Amino acid sequence: MSESVEFTPIVFPPRVLARISPELSLQRHLSLGVRPCLRAFEEFREVETSDGNLSRYSPKCNNTNSNNILGSNVLKSGSTIVITSITGGIVEDTLSSNELQEDDGFEPKESSMGTYDKSDFATVYPVVDIERGRVGLPTDEEMIISQMLHDDIRSSGIIPKKALEVICGIRTTDRDGKPAILYPDSDDMESADLIKILSYKQTRKWNYCLYAKIKVFSRDGPLYELCWNSLMYALQTVQLPRAFVDERATDLKIPVRTRGRTATIRETYDLLCDPDQSVQLSLNKSNIAYASRCGVIDVDPDVQLPEDDDQMELDRQNTILVADLQGEAEETSITSTISVITDADGSFKSVTLIGGTSNVSPEIIKSAFRLAKKRSQDLASKIL
Amino acid sequence: MNVQDRRRILGPQNAKPITFSSVRSETDAGSSTEDDNARLVEKDGQGSMFIKSGLVSNANGSSYLELNGNSHYSLLVTSVYGPRPIRGSFTSQATVSVQFKEVTLERWSSGEVMEICNFLTNVFNAVIRLERYPKSGIDIFLNLIQHSDSKKSEEDISLVSILPYCINGITLALVDAGIEVVDMVSAGRYNRNVIAFGKNGEEIVGYWQDDNEEDILNVVQKCREEYFKGRETMVNYLVSKNSDSM
Numbered sequence: 001m002s003e004s005v006e007f008t009p010i011v012f013p014p015r016v017l018a019r020i021s022p023e024l025s026l027q028r029h030l031s032l033g034v035r036p037c038l039r040a041f042e043e044f045r046e047v048e049t050s051d052g053n054l055s056r057y058s059p060k061c062n063n064t065n066s067n068n069i070l071g072s073n074v075l076k077s078g079s080t081i082v083i084t085s086i087t088g089g090i091v092e093d094t095l096s097s098n099e100l101q102e103d104d105g106f107e108p109k110e111s112s113m114g115t116y117d118k119s120d121f122a123t124v125y126p127v128v129d130i131e132r133g134r135v136g137l138p139t140d141e142e143m144i145i146s147q148m149l150h151d152d153i154r155s156s157g158i159i160p161k162k163a164l165e166v167i168c169g170i171r172t173t174d175r176d177g178k179p180a181i182l183y184p185d186s187d188d189m190e191s192a193d194l195i196k197i198l199s200y201k202q203t204r205k206w207n208y209c210l211y212a213k214i215k216v217f218s219r220d221g222p223l224y225e226l227c228w229n230s231l232m233y234a235l236q237t238v239q240l241p242r243a244f245v246d247e248r249a250t251d252l253k254i255p256v257r258t259r260g261r262t263a264t265i266r267e268t269y270d271l272l273c274d275p276d277q278s279v280q281l282s283l284n285k286s287n288i289a290y291a292s293r294c295g296v297i298d299v300d301p302d303v304q305l306p307e308d309d310d311q312m313e314l315d316r317q318n319t320i321l322v323a324d325l326q327g328e329a330e331e332t333s334i335t336s337t338i339s340v341i342t343d344a345d346g347s348f349k350s351v352t353l354i355g356g357t358s359n360v361s362p363e364i365i366k367s368a369f370r371l372a373k374k375r376s377q378d379l380a381s382k383i384l
Numbered sequence: 385m386n387v388q389d390r391r392r393i394l395g396p397q398n399a400k401p402i403t404f405s406s407v408r409s410e411t412d413a414g415s416s417t418e419d420d421n422a423r424l425v426e427k428d429g430q431g432s433m434f435i436k437s438g439l440v441s442n443a444n445g446s447s448y449l450e451l452n453g454n455s456h457y458s459l460l461v462t463s464v465y466g467p468r469p470i471r472g473s474f475t476s477q478a479t480v481s482v483q484f485k486e487v488t489l490e491r492w493s494s495g496e497v498m499e500i501c502n503f504l505t506n507v508f509n510a511v512i513r514l515e516r517y518p519k520s521g522i523d524i525f526l527n528l529i530q531h532s533d534s535k536k537s538e539e540d541i542s543l544v545s546i547l548p549y550c551i552n553g554i555t556l557a558l559v560d561a562g563i564e565v566v567d568m569v570s571a572g573r574y575n576r577n578v579i580a581f582g583k584n585g586e587e588i589v590g591y592w593q594d595d596n597e598e599d600i601l602n603v604v605q606k607c608r609e610e611y612f613k614g615r616e617t618m619v620n621y622l623v624s625k626n627s628d629s630m
Contacts, residue, residue: 054488054530066541067532068402069488079441083529085488089399125395133443133465133523135483138391146393171405209399215487215527217461218441241402272405 022329027303029329030320037078037326042367044292044324044375045078049233049382054085057239057278070210071238071281075230078326081217082226084234086124086210090166090243090271093205121284122161123154124235126212128227130219145224149212149231152341156287156349158235159210163282166206168271169244181244181274206271208240221326225291228341229379232290236383238281241273289349290379291341294368295322295334296358321364323371336360338368344377433552433614435621437560443525444468445561449553458546459529461487462553464561467520478517480508484526484550492543500543504550507580507590511555513564522563526550544594547571547578551590552614559622568618572610574598579607 018025018036029036039045053060054072061067071086126149128142138146153159169183212234214227299318325331335356341349346369353360388394431453440446443463451458467478482504484497504524512522533541548571555569569589571580576594581587585608 052529061532066491067489068404070402072488079439081439083487088402089395090402091396091399125393127392129487131440131443131463131525131527133463133525143391150393208402209395211395213488215529217439217463217527220441241404243402244405271400271403273402275404 018329023333024303026297026329026333027300030297030299031304035322035326036329039324039326041320042323042371044371044378045326047229047379047382048076049230050074051234051237052083054083055237055239057237070240071234071236073230073234073237075226075233077226078220079218080220080223080226082223082230083215083217084227084230085213086234086238087213088240089209089211090206091209093207120161121154121157122159122164122207122209123150124159124210124212124231126150126214126227126231128214128216128223130216130223132219141223145227148224149214149227152228152350153231156289156341158232158284158287159281160284161207164208164210164240166208166243166271168204168206169242169274171244171246171272181242181277183242183244183277206243210235210238221324221331222293222337225293225324225339228291232288233383235281235283236288239278240281241275242277242279243271243273245271286347287343287349288380289341289343289347290376291339291350292323292372292375293325293337293339294371295325295330296320296336296338296356296360296364296368297322297334298358319359319361319364321367321371323375334358338365340369340372342369342372342376344373344380346373433617435556435618437556437621437625443557443561445557445559445563447553447556447560449549449556451549456531456533456545458531458549460546460549460553461527461529462550462557463525463527464522464554464557464563465525466522466561467517467563468523469519470521474519476518477514478512478520478522480505480512480514480522480524482508482524482526482554485528487527487529489530491541496543500547500550503547503590503592504554507551507569508554508558510589511565511567511569511582512558513566516564524554524557526553542576542594544576544578544592545573547592548573548580548610548614551578551580552618556618556621568615570611570614570618572607572614574603574606574610577603577607579604579611581608581611585611 012020014025017028026036030041033040035041051058051072052074054067054074055061055069056067057070058072068087069085070088073082073084075082075084126146128138128145128149130139130142132139167183167185169181171179171181173179212231214230216223216227297320299320301318322330322334325334325337335354336358337352337354337356338360339350339352339354341351343349348369353365431451434450434452436448438446439448439461440463443465446461446463449458449460449462451460470479482501484501484504486492504526508524528546531541531546533545551569551571555565558565559568567582567587569580569582571578571590575598577598578590578592579588580590582589588604
């Protein structure tokens with residue numbers, strides 16, 4: 001029995017290793033001082049952004065007669081492309097008609113800045129669609145991102161409710177049969193028209209609501225931050241069309257019978273939007289913030305490559321902060337993440353810390369915040 | 385039917401979509417009569433096609449087309465997933481599916497979209513060498529990012545006008561994915577007829593007819609001209625791309 005058993009080590013090319021053991025591949029990369037995507041630890045992906053000419057108000061738009069997109073953005077980060085288009089709807093506000101009567105005149109109410117009452121702020125209704133080569137219902141990820149965007153936009157106080165109120169005009173037809181649209185806040189208004197609008201306005205109130213459709217191509221890592229940033233850019237391009245009712249419709253009343261006994265008179269208005277005139281959506285500029293995500297990973301000393309002699313003295317970091325996670329290996333192996341929405345001055349809108357398996361020290365969190373602020377400053381400078 | 389979609393955030397129920405008044409429509413009147421002239425100008429080389437492939441990194445193959453005519457402007461992203469294993473029983477050849485989606489504006493009903501998808505599935509069933517890929521599925525996704533036509537009103541823009549682009553886009557995406565095809569297929573449109581050709585214009589692989597007023601030989605002739613142009617552009621792109629990468 002003199003047979004000897006030989007062990008031959010199996011060698012995999014890097015791509016195969018990354019596939020079968022992402023954790024090991026990531027650790028090996030980290031021990032070399034780079035990441036699998038070849039970025040440095042604290043390096044973010046470059047972001048390119050434009051409005052993509054999708055909106056009816058973008059300067060090169062050539063289908064203004066049919067386009068109902070009010071604001072848009074195309075964001076490219078690495079190979080990932082996020083296309084956001086914002087459309088609008090008009091919703092009738094039935095509860096606040098009493099409140100409106102107290103609010104005489106058209107001067108905008110003093111916005112209640114500083115006090116972050118959620119009810120003062122509106123949000124958008126996002127639907128995220130990630131291209132993944134499958135058909136069917138939205139995935140968990142899509143639903144979670146949509147819900148988070150919806151909640152975070154409201155809680156960060158970017159869109160004041162006041163900004164979405166419809167200041168309704170009236171379309172009148174003069175003696176020559178030429179239609180003209182009169183708005184209550186325009187300067188050259190005849191007082192008679194103003195009164196007419198005033199008396200009419202007190203009965204009804206409308207608000208715009210904004211829908212965001214977010215399409216993602218080439219998903220490559222966590223997406224929430226990219227979607228948020230794209231939505232942020234898109235919101236800043238939104239123009240709200242002026243809305244008006246037709247003169248003839250202002251005193252139209254239709255009886256509505258509800259449950260037999262109570263008969264109410266219901267006025268119906270056909271609210272139309274002006275194809276030419278629009279106003280910029282007035283966002284709470286000070287609350288505009290951008291998102292970034294960092295991951296924290298412990299370096300496993302067992303899988304470190306053998307060090308050279310001259311490197312022996314160097315005290316190696318054993319917990320690494322990795323900015324802007326990308327790729328399957330980083331996404332699956334880095335379980336501790338810090339997701340921050342902030343502006344350049346560090347007024348944080350949302351901070352999500354997930355403990356995961358790594359030791360997240362206060363120093364790490366501090367440097368993550370520092371990175372997030374820098375990133376936010378960089379992203380804010382990209383606005384067109 | 386009171387089925388609420390609980391997976392998407394739909395917004396307030398009583399919201400109405402923004403409708404723009406048609407004050408401006410007077411200026412657009414008479415555009416339909418100019419339509420044929422516009423097409424002729426386009427044929428004289430005014431229209432341009434920008435191609436890029438491999439844009440969608442997690443698909444097996446993809447293409448991006450930017451089509452710029454003198455009145456219309458379209459962006460189309462096509463991605464091909466496959467050949468990938470399918471579940472279920474053994475199949476001797478690949479199954480092809482085509483999905484069409486509008487990324488931004490939504491203007492066509494799902495019935496119309498389904499018809500187009502079926503048509504494209506039939507075309508590419510004939511073009512892809514299915515017998516080379518047993519037990520697999522090839523899924524093709526068309527994403528129309530933008531399609532605008534300054535000359536036409538919303539109702540007049542038909543899906544047929546982008547059908548040739550879909551065929552070009554799918555062909556390029558299939559090439560990018562390395563899926564075997566019988567030939568580079570392209571298509572031409574004449575009014576509301578679209579004909580897809582292969583084999584140097586001698587074989588018709590798909591014929592979409594929406595009006596039968598035209599003389600069929602005339603239609604074939606007109607579409608073939610566009611086919612040659614489209615194919616030439618695609619081949620030039622692929623050749624230049626390959627020579628760049630060498």
